[in-house]
Amino acid sequence: MIQVEGITKTFQVAKRNKGVIEALKHLVRREYTIVKALDNVSFNIKQGEIVGYIGPNGAGKSTTIKVISGILVPDNGTCNIIGYTPWKDRKEYVKHIGVVFGQRTQLWWDVPVIDSYQLLKDIYKIPTNVYQNNLELLTETLELKELLNTPVRQLSLGQRMRCEMGAALLHDPKILFLDEPTIGLDAVSKKAVRNFIKTINQEKQVTVILTTHDMRDIEELVNRIILIGKGKILLDGTLDEVKLKFGSEKTMVITYSTQFKPFDFPIENINGNQLRFMINTNKQSLPQIIDKVSEYVQIEDIDINHLPIEDIIVKLYKEYQL
Amino acid sequence: MLYWKYVKILFKSQLEYRTSFILLSIGQIFVPFSVFLGIYFLFQRFQEIKGWSLWEVALCYVIIHIAFSLTECFVRGFDNFSRLVVTGDFDRILVRPRSTIVQVLGSQFEFTRIGRLFQAVVIFIIALTKVQIDWNIIKILTFILMIISGIFIFAGIYMIGATLCFFTIEGLEVINILTDGGREISQYPINIYKDWVKKLFTFVIPYGVVNYLPLLYVLGKNNQVIYAFTPLLGILFIIPCILIWNYGVKHYLSTGS
């Protein structure tokens, strides 16, 4: 469905310095640095997948999104999305995609939401019956009924995001690009947005690509992660694979009654008669660890926790020196 | 048509801020009117300029101002295009399956220019009562053509200015030389200027075909009917401008900035 092959993109960036003298120099000559925003990026995405496209700021996420949504022509590489090359067939291609930029609105600020929807109907030339059906469906799943007649500027951020999602889906897109869809939302709205993404993915088989910094989004929505850093794809796999590879470290919390001898292994935290430390089950098996610990203390209770996904990502970034 | 749907929704938006709309519209009456007042005072001192009387010059003035106010209202999206590039809203336009030109046009309207239009129309009516014109159907048509021609020229220059935004957003005020400057120059009949100015504003940026040349025919200063149709040349001016715009969009797509 989405085939991206060897995409490369470089930018020229002007240098700028501080101080009067530097500013004067700058008047005369301007220096440029060349930044490689995307370096041989390739991936395939099948219909119906929800892919989390992650990486630190400036890694090349939005450049990728721009390329595959047709608004940036790469220097090199090919791309075939539902039969189109996005930047060559842009006007035809964009009929089939929906884009939500989390921080920017695509609705008209001072008029009721429904007016924006009507205009989008005209922009996308959506047939009336299709529009009616979609509007009904979206109103129901996103609970838009009370919002539709309110001017956008009076909506809360969460309400607005629901309306944005609706706006992006009126024209039945096959692919949905979501750029930080949950940024700045409260917990309830985040949940609503996530539920909705799941629903349309299941019911309409919409393929979803989302960028996010919120790891709960990843955990709850995504079945596949693509990690990008410094313009390169560093990792591409299912969430479980990532967990397996980087999640072998766990935290162990042991409650003890008596202590036999002083601890001489690294401990993260001692709290009364509880101690917390990191273990790596790839290096030592669980029984081995328990055996060892029982040399030091009389164990009363054991609690083992997987690393939260956020910590896994931090480790990922560290591992690739991002 | 999609364009009118944009007009509708943005007019509705504008009505949300009624008071400021009314105040700004009134303010818009004064800006050009002070210029006309200047012209009026100058004529008190100088009586005429190269054979043109005050109210004949006033006709030049109103044609250019009517065209300018309509362009500022309805082509404002291109005039204020740097905003779309800076905020990234132009990306939004690119992910929609319609021509960029219609969408940029639809991105903004400046309805307060009704004030500017109003003062121009009032002066127009006064000027018509003061000037002798042997009316015929061609002359009525010519007036309409003049205004349309002016709109196309101003719009074309806005498009060139907007195209520049793809390359730099600094120093765009240079383009005002061509719009505001051209408007200021061509509110007088261009034959009052030196030869090179006249040529520049006839052959390069053809403001001369908007008011001066057709008014020669309308005011009976020249009876060749061909002058009545010179405004059509101004309409053609939009063609190279559209080509330049398309080139700019292409550049934007390959640099993303």
Add this chain to the structure above:
Amino acid sequence: MRSYLVLFQMRFIRGLQYRTAALAGVLTQFFWGFMYILIFEAFYASSSTPQPITFHQLVNMMWLQQAFLALIMLWFRDSEIINQITKGDIAVELLRPIKLYEFWYARLLAQRTSSALLRFLPILIVTSLLPYPYNFVLPPDAFSFILFIITLVLGVLIVVALSMLIYISMFYTLSGTGSILIFGVIGEFLAGLIIPIPLMPEALKRIIYFLPFRYTTDLPFRIYVGSITHNEAIISILIQIVWIIILYIIGKLWMNKALKRLVIQGG
């Protein structure tokens, strides 16, 4: 004064960084000046009677106008101050231990002077190289030049004091772009920025001489081109000082009143 210097340096450096903008500004103003000159040339050519100022004097006034535009235009928009007033961020400013009137005054002055300093020299140098009668020339004598500098500086102080009144009025109108436009346009007309005051009808001139606006531009520029005698100029300097004091007092009192009202209404 200190805050003025700091603000001035900040603005000046920022201005330098945008070389394209500075260049474009110079270019634009050069063309505007040239355009006005072309229009007036046509008027002068179609009349043989002598005018209150010669065409060459008028040309020089036009170039000065363009070179020092940032100093003399009545309305020089400062979005930050506008936002503080209309969006109510003013509360933060009121917490700082500064006098708001003086701070804004310094800020607006810094903005104008830094912007003018970046632009006036290139314009005057280029225009002095043009052939007669379009060229910019030195004033008739050294004393005129000194008087020109003094009246220009005092003129800027008047302009800023006048524009402060516009900002203060925004405490009441809260957006007021419309009223600012009207005030700005009328003020600029009365300052002689649309057509030079010597070319206006006599009756209008008499009114204009009673108002502060002409002391911002018309006075210094006409001293420069030698269309005002030294004696008249010295008297005018005294009038300028009186206007500065009057406008300062009005602005200060009005601002205090506006702020008090703001506090009572709770922002």
